[in-house]
Amino acid sequence: MLLVAVMSPVFLYAQQKEWSLEECIAHALENNIQIKQQEIVTQYQESALEQSKLDLLPSLNGSASHRYAFGRALDQTTNRYTENETVQSNSFSAGSNLSLFNGLTNLNTIRRNEYELLASEQDLKGFRDDVSLNVALAYLQILLNHELVNTTLAQVEMTQQQIDRTQKLVDAGSLARGNLLDIEAQAAREEVQLITLQNQLAISYLTLAQLLELPSAEGFAIQVPSISLDMATYEGSPDSIFKVAEKIRPEVLSAEYKLKGAEYDLAIAKGGRSPQLSLGASLGTSYSDNRIDINTLEPYDFWTQMDINRNASLGLSLNIPILNGWLVNTRIKNSKLGIENSKYTLENTRKQLYKNIQQAYTDAKGAMKKFYSSQKAVASMEEAFRYSEQKLNVGMLTAVDYNLSKTQLLNAQSEMAQAKYEYVFKTKVLDFYRGIPLTLEHITILANQSENQ
Numbered sequence: 001m002l003l004v005a006v007m008s009p010v011f012l013y014a015q016q017k018e019w020s021l022e023e024c025i026a027h028a029l030e031n032n033i034q035i036k037q038q039e040i041v042t043q044y045q046e047s048a049l050e051q052s053k054l055d056l057l058p059s060l061n062g063s064a065s066h067r068y069a070f071g072r073a074l075d076q077t078t079n080r081y082t083e084n085e086t087v088q089s090n091s092f093s094a095g096s097n098l099s100l101f102n103g104l105t106n107l108n109t110i111r112r113n114e115y116e117l118l119a120s121e122q123d124l125k126g127f128r129d130d131v132s133l134n135v136a137l138a139y140l141q142i143l144l145n146h147e148l149v150n151t152t153l154a155q156v157e158m159t160q161q162q163i164d165r166t167q168k169l170v171d172a173g174s175l176a177r178g179n180l181l182d183i184e185a186q187a188a189r190e191e192v193q194l195i196t197l198q199n200q201l202a203i204s205y206l207t208l209a210q211l212l213e214l215p216s217a218e219g220f221a222i223q224v225p226s227i228s229l230d231m232a233t234y235e236g237s238p239d240s241i242f243k244v245a246e247k248i249r250p251e252v253l254s255a256e257y258k259l260k261g262a263e264y265d266l267a268i269a270k271g272g273r274s275p276q277l278s279l280g281a282s283l284g285t286s287y288s289d290n291r292i293d294i295n296t297l298e299p300y301d302f303w304t305q306m307d308i309n310r311n312a313s314l315g316l317s318l319n320i321p322i323l324n325g326w327l328v329n330t331r332i333k334n335s336k337l338g339i340e341n342s343k344y345t346l347e348n349t350r351k352q353l354y355k356n357i358q359q360a361y362t363d364a365k366g367a368m369k370k371f372y373s374s375q376k377a378v379a380s381m382e383e384a385f386r387y388s389e390q391k392l393n394v395g396m397l398t399a400v401d402y403n404l405s406k407t408q409l410l411n412a413q414s415e416m417a418q419a420k421y422e423y424v425f426k427t428k429v430l431d432f433y434r435g436i437p438l439t440l441e442h443i444t445i446l447a448n449q450s451e452n453q
Contacts, residue, residue: 018223021139021440024212028135029128031213038124045120049113055106058098058279065091082290092306093284100279100316103271112264115257122254129250129432131211136438137425138208142222144421145201151413152194155406159187162402165393175395182399186406225440227424236430238358245357245433246350255346262342266335272328276319285310353433360429367423374416381409 019027029035069087099106163183169175202217209217246252287305292298300308321328388405391397428438 017219018221020223021136021438024139024208024222025132025135025438028131028212032127032131032211033213035124035127035131038120038127042117042120042124045113045117049110049117052106052109052113055109058096060094060096062094063092067091085290087288087290089286089288089290091284091286093282095280095282097281098279100277101274102276102278103274105268105271108264108267108271112261112268115261115264119254119257119261122250122257125250126254132438133429133432135208135211136428138204138211139222140421140425142201142204142208143224144417145197145204146224147417148414149194149197149201151410151417152190152197155410156187156190156194159183159190159406162389162392163187166399169393169395179392179399182403186399186403227420227440236434238354238361241357241361241430241433242354244435245353248435249353249433251349252346252353255342255349259339259342259346262335262338265338266332269328269331269335272331273321275321278317278319279315280317281312281314283310283312357430357433360426360433364423364426364430367419367426371416371419371423374412374419377412378409378416381405381412385409 067089069082069089071084073082073085073087163180166175166180166183170177170180205217205220208222209220214220285306286309287302289299291300291305293300385405388397388402392399392402424440432438
């Protein structure tokens with residue numbers, strides 16, 4: 001096993017707490033605004049499903065009215081006209097309606113809403129996954145920038161030591177002053193590069209802090225783990241990873257659920273061709289101050305009229321669609337088109353997932369090969385640089401050649417660090433597609449496969 005240790009760098013920020021990758025992801029998932037918005041969308045779908053189930057219940061509505069009639073008017077309680085009288089009347093009613101059959105529209109609506117809710121839940125998981133991957137990428141970018149800063153800082157310190165040694169040799173007359181000037185110029189360039197990298201590190205901290213919805217990056221620091229690259233334990237190919245991913249990835253499941261929902265949309269549209277049978281019932285009563293008891297010739301009191309004016313009804317209603325501007329046929333046609341579109345969406349989602357897996361797999365293999373090549377190059381250039389430094393100290397090498405050797409070493413070290421973190425991220429993406437949580441505890445590599453392919 002090859003062990004690559006990331007040395008803890010000197011942070012640019014006052015450290016209050018060091019965040020692990022898992023803590024960063026958890027905080028981002030809890031505070032991300034897009035996730036909260038998608039949660040609201042899911043709650044809408046839950047309400048729609050609940051309402052579609054409640055629509056199976058019979059309706060019940062009540063009404064009450066108070067009426068003044070002047071002049072010639074029809075008294076509803078006596079069914080006779082009044083002449084030049086002012087009549088007050090009240091009416092009260094309650095009615096209920098129950099759909100007995102409507103082409104299974106209600107049941108199909110429930111099934112459609114169930115699948116739309118499932119799709120919305122998977123969309124929410126997709127948002128959460130995207131945020132998690134973005135946080136992981138930003139986290140690893142900080143680790144990379146830390147390493148580049150430390151590498152460049154070591155080079156700056158080394159150059160300063162060489163300036164001190166060269167100054168002594170120039171003062172002793174062993175070297176020309178031009179050598180000292182060349183090394184000082186190199187030191188200036190390295191300091192500019194160090195400042196640039198420090199700015200990039202600050203920006204990467206800001207990027208991660210913004211993903212976490214923190215008010216600022218001040219006082220924000222992350223844990224710097226030791227990363228081990230295991231040469232033999234990673235198992236998997238694009239095909240094997242895809243077989244697992246297509247069964248669990250939220251974007252695929254969401255597309256499948258939306259296709260199911262579209263199929264129930266078609267069933268709902270076809271239900272528009274069916275007759276609709278409903279049961280209706282009502283109960284009512286009324287009062288009029290003009291109704292007279294023929295026995296006593298006195299008006300009936302309110303509660304007596306409430307009793308004697310009661311009326312009730314019960315009936316069946318059948319509605320048969322015949323021609324409605326071709327609306328039902330248009331809805332059926334559009335629903336069929338919706339199914340076809342959902343099928344294409346599902347197919348495209350699966351293809352895009354496979355492409356992403358292929359790309360991540362290829363990038364991981366390329367990054368590993370680049371890491372090994374850079375590692376060998378760093379080892380060779382470190383030895384070459386030590387030899388150049390010895391030659392410079394005895395006047396056998398010009399400062400220009402020494403600076404070139406040093407620059408080549410720094411470039412090789414930077415390329416090795418970039419390859420390492422690119423590999424780490426791509427393999428973590430592959431693991432994530434397989435349902436493995438994002439963590440930096442175990443880093444594995446495709447070395448055996450990549451060496452043989």
